[in-house]
Amino acid sequence: xxKILIIGGGIAGLSAxxxxxxxxxxxxxxxxxxxxxxxxxxxxxxxxxxxGCIHWLVGTxxxxxxxxxxxxxxxxDGVEIYHPESLIAVEHEGITxxxxxxxxxxxxxxxxxxxxxxxxxxxxxMDIKKLHGFSIPSGKPIxxxxxxxxxxxxxxxxxxxxxxEKYGKITVKELAGKFKHPALREAIASFMPEGEYSAxxxxxxxxxxxxxxxxxxxxxxxxxAERMAExxxxxxxxxxxxxxALDAEIEGRTVKSIGCKSGRRFEADYFIAxxxxxxxxxxxxxxxxxxxxxxxRYHNPEVYPLASNIxxxxxxxxxxxxxxxxxxxxVESVDINQDxxxxxxxxxxxxxxxxxxxxxxxxxxxxxxxxxKQELERWELLVEDPDAYNSEKKRIGKxxxxxxxxxxxxxxxxxxxxxxxxxxxxxxxxxxxxxxxxGFWPTISGKTLxxxxxxxxxxxxxxxxxxxxxxxxxxxxxxxxxxxxxxxxKKEKKNFREETE
Ligand SMILES: Cc1cc2nc3c(=O)[nH]c(=O)nc-3n(C[C@H](O)[C@H](O)[C@H](O)COP(=O)(O)OP(=O)(O)OC[C@H]3O[C@@H](n4cnc5c(N)ncnc54)[C@H](O)[C@@H]3O)c2cc1C
Numbered sequence: 001x002x003k004i005l006i007i008g009g010g011i012a013g014l015s016a017x018x019x020x021x022x023x024x025x026x027x028x029x030x031x032x033x034x035x036x037x038x039x040x041x042x043x044x045x046x047x048x049x050x051x052g053c054i055h056w057l058v059g060t061x062x063x064x065x066x067x068x069x070x071x072x073x074x075x076x077d078g079v080e081i082y083h084p085e086s087l088i089a090v091e092h093e094g095i096t097x098x099x100x101x102x103x104x105x106x107x108x109x110x111x112x113x114x115x116x117x118x119x120x121x122x123x124x125x126m127d128i129k130k131l132h133g134f135s136i137p138s139g140k141p142i143x144x145x146x147x148x149x150x151x152x153x154x155x156x157x158x159x160x161x162x163x164x165e166k167y168g169k170i171t172v173k174e175l176a177g178k179f180k181h182p183a184l185r186e187a188i189a190s191f192m193p194e195g196e197y198s199a200x201x202x203x204x205x206x207x208x209x210x211x212x213x214x215x216x217x218x219x220x221x222x223x224x225a226e227r228m229a230e231x232x233x234x235x236x237x238x239x240x241x242x243x244x245a246l247d248a249e250i251e252g253r254t255v256k257s258i259g260c261k262s263g264r265r266f267e268a269d270y271f272i273a274x275x276x277x278x279x280x281x282x283x284x285x286x287x288x289x290x291x292x293x294x295x296x297r298y299h300n301p302e303v304y305p306l307a308s309n310i311x312x313x314x315x316x317x318x319x320x321x322x323x324x325x326x327x328x329x330x331v332e333s334v335d336i337n338q339d340x341x342x343x344x345x346x347x348x349x350x351x352x353x354x355x356x357x358x359x360x361x362x363x364x365x366x367x368x369x370x371x372x373k374q375e376l377e378r379w380e381l382l383v384e385d386p387d388a389y390n391s392e393k394k395r396i397g398k399x400x401x402x403x404x405x406x407x408x409x410x411x412x413x414x415x416x417x418x419x420x421x422x423x424x425x426x427x428x429x430x431x432x433x434x435x436x437x438x439g440f441w442p443t444i445s446g447k448t449l450x451x452x453x454x455x456x457x458x459x460x461x462x463x464x465x466x467x468x469x470x471x472x473x474x475x476x477x478x479x480x481x482x483x484x485x486x487x488x489x490k491k492e493k494k495n496f497r498e499e500t501e
Contacts, residue, residue, distance in 0.1 A: 001026045002492065004485075005258055005268035007245045007284070010038020010430070011474055012465040013274030014228040015481025018073050021235035023489055023497050028268070029237065030260060032244035032275075037225030038430050039437055040474060045418040048364045049357040050313035052421070053221035055326065055349060056087065056205070056214040058136055058475045064213060065138040066475050072498055073478060074231030080218040082353050087209045089324035090187035090345075097187035098324065103129060103210040114181030121179075127166065130159045131207025136475050141483040143452045144490060163207075167199040169444055175199035190328055190345055193370060195305070196443040204471055220354060240264075244431075245275070248284045253459045258284070272484045274464045278433040280455075289457050293449060301373055303446045308376060308423035308435035310336065312367040312400050317414040320350045320363045331403045336396055337375050346403055364418070367400055371423050376434045383424040393420035439467040453484055462487060 004020045006013045009031030020027035035041070042051040059066035060081045070076040087099040095113060100106040107125045111118060137153060145153060167175065176189035191202045208214040217224055233239065244261040248271075257267045273280040277294055281287065297304035326349045336343050350365040351357045358364045371379070382389045397417040405412045423435025442448060448470040453463040464480040466472045489496040 002270065003027070003268040004270045004272060004488065005030065005266045006272045006274055007258065007280075008032075008038065008273070008275035008465070009036035009229070009239065009241070010274060010465070011040050011225065011228065011477035012481040013038070013272070014225070014232050015073055015478045016272045016274055016464055016484050017232045017237045017481075018228065018235060019482045019485035019496075019498075020488075021232065021237050022499070023485055023494060025270075025485075025488070027237050028240060028266060029232070030240045030243040030245055030258070030266065032242070032431055033429050034242045036229040036239065036241070037222060039426065039432065040221045040225045040477075042220050042222035043419070045313060046315070046416070047359055048313070048315050048362070048418055049220070049222075049351075049354075050364060050366060050419055051220040051222070051351060051354075051357070052311065054216055054224070054474070056209060057217060057224075058208050058214045058473070059138075060215040060217065061211075061213040064135040066136050066213075066479070069138045069478055069482065074227045075224050075478070076217060077227070077231075079224075079227075082216045082218050084216065084325040084353075086324050086326075087205065088326045088328060088347075090183075090190050090328040091330060092183040092186040095183040096324075097183050099187070099206060099209070101210055101212075106210065110184060114179070114184055117179050117181055117184060121184075127163055128203060128206045128210055130163055131203065132211035134159050134207065134211075135213065136471075136479070138475070138479050138482075140486060141452065141480075142450075144483075144486055163203055164200055167203045168442075170199045171195070171444055172197050172199050172202055175202060192441075193372065196303075196445060198442040198444050201442050201471075218354070220351075220357070245284060247286075248461075250458070253457060255458060255461045269460065270488050271461045272464055272481075273461065274481060274484075276431050276433050276436075277463060277465070277467050279431050280463060285455070289455050291451075291456070293451060297440050297446075297449065303443055304440040305372060305443065306376070306434055306436040307438070307441060308371045308379075308426055308432075309421070309437055310367075310369040310371060310396060310423070311421040311425075312369075312397055313418035313420075314365050314367070314397075314401060314404065315358065315416040315418050316350075316363045316365060316411060317361070317416075318363065318411065319361065320352045320365070323350060323352075325349060325353070329407050331407070334399050334403045336369055336399060337371075338378070339374065343369065346400065346407075348404070365404075371435070376423050379423045379435070383422075383427075389422075389424070393422060396420055439470075439472040442470065453480060453487070 004025045004027045006029045009029045040053045059070045089098045110121045172192040176185045245258045247259045249256045257265045259265045328345045328347045352363045397420045426432040426435040451468040464484045466477045468480045469476045486496045
């Protein structure tokens with residue numbers, strides 16, 4: 001039986017492992033952290049559970065290929081799905097703009113706010129609707145398709161092309177500027193920070209959300225990853241946690257073994273790097289097999305920006321049933337970044353629909369504050385001084401609690417800081433380059449990366465994970481994990497099997 005060693009036990013690594021086992025390989029996942037799941041995780045603090053990932057999961061709609069894939073890997077098998085009423089609600093000067101799941105409701109509520117924007121609102125909703133028929137391709141990767149399959153693939157993308165053409169070339173700010181009403185403008189602009197970010201990043205999430213394709217699996221992110229880990233183990237897969245891969249032994253075009261921090265070496269016939277690409281290219285391969293597509297992006301952060309998060313968990317002694325699941329509200333003088341420029345909004349997500357995340361009568365909420373190049377550099381310096389780093393986390397937590405109490409005076413005295421994760425948290429636990437929680441952000445001048453996962457010069461090592469394809473995130477992780485096994489099956493002249501016999 002041929003052996004596959006998988007580096008990284010995030011969603012891509014677990015997906016690769018599950019399909020390796022289903023296809024008659026012997027696989028081992030080596031994972032740096034002591035748990036599996038990578039960035040798809042959650043953690044417990046003071047009797048509460050902080051969900052660290054899923055705000056929406058593409059693939060919750062039955063009948064789509066990506067849903068079937070999630071079911072096959074055990075992630076959504078028999079799992080109850082929570083359908084929030086809106087993707088996000090944004091407050092601006094006393095008006096709340098809802099991005100409702102029901103597109104007609106979205107349209108009519110926006111028309112009520114701004115009848116003078118009728119033309120733009122109707123056009124916007126019509127373009128979102130065009131994406132309802134689109135489902136992220138989850139079958140064969142393009143490099144394995146025959147000519148007929150390629151034609152079918154191109155036809156399946158027919159609704160996406162015109163939307164990308166129209167929205168991929170304008171910025172989020174330009175899209176927002178088409179609307180006359182300041183609340184609508186602000187709501188759209190708030191999707192992305194100021195900059196060159198493409199308006200497609202507003203359309204696609206709304207397309208999948210209002211098309212019923214993306215909701216939230218009950219139990220949250222950690223439970224989803226645990227179900228996949230369980231599926232992997234039940235198929236006979238082997239897991240080595242607290243086992244960081246550090247180096248690769250290479251002969252000619254073949255990787256022979258991977259050495260881990262624990263001192264163990266693992267030999268295999270194939271290797272899949274389901275870790276951050278920087279770890280692969282610079283650490284494991286010591287810069288000897290640079291990839292031009294990644295290099296171009298790493299060296300051009302203006303066109304290919306990266307972002308991480310400050311992620312804050314707060315407990316509230318009360319229920320939040322009347323507050324949208326994700327709410328963006330304006331704040332004044334909240335000093336998060338210490339660059340003299342206060343942030344303008346806070347984005348709050350609450351988990352009132354998850355009774356097991358908090359003691360009865362209490363609710364957990366999280367706040368995600370994006371961090372970009374300048375801030376990431378600051379965290380890289382700060383983490384070197386543990387006292388300063390920890391007190392900065394506490395300070396930020398307090399700033400956020402004060403801001404929440406200002407917005408919701410009835411919560412005063414009933415909020416408790418549970419945890420503050422920083423970009424360095426993702427570096428520490430997941431080896432994520434600069435703490436990035438997704439691949440390069442889409443800008444109007446950047447090209448989307450569509451990477452086949454191959455490493456030029458090496459025949460038995462490939463890359464999987466969220467970085468390889470748009471739009472990134474969990475669907476791309478699960479798809480590219482499977483794709484690596486499809487490619488190995490082709491090399492081995494085996495028919496790829498999705499289901500176990
Ligand atoms: C706050 C937050 C919110 C998010 N929200 C969403 C959302 O709503 N929807 C969505 O689709 N996506 C979301 N994402 C993104 C999603 O979490 C990621 O796209 C996905 O988890 C990436 O999976 P992956 O397997 O490609 O990589 P990772 O999760 O990064 O997994 C890589 C694994 O490799 C391990 N590793 C790294 N180096 C080594 C080494 N040398 N040796 C051994 N192991 C190693 C890491 O520890 C990690 O476990 C969110 C992420 C964050 C942080």
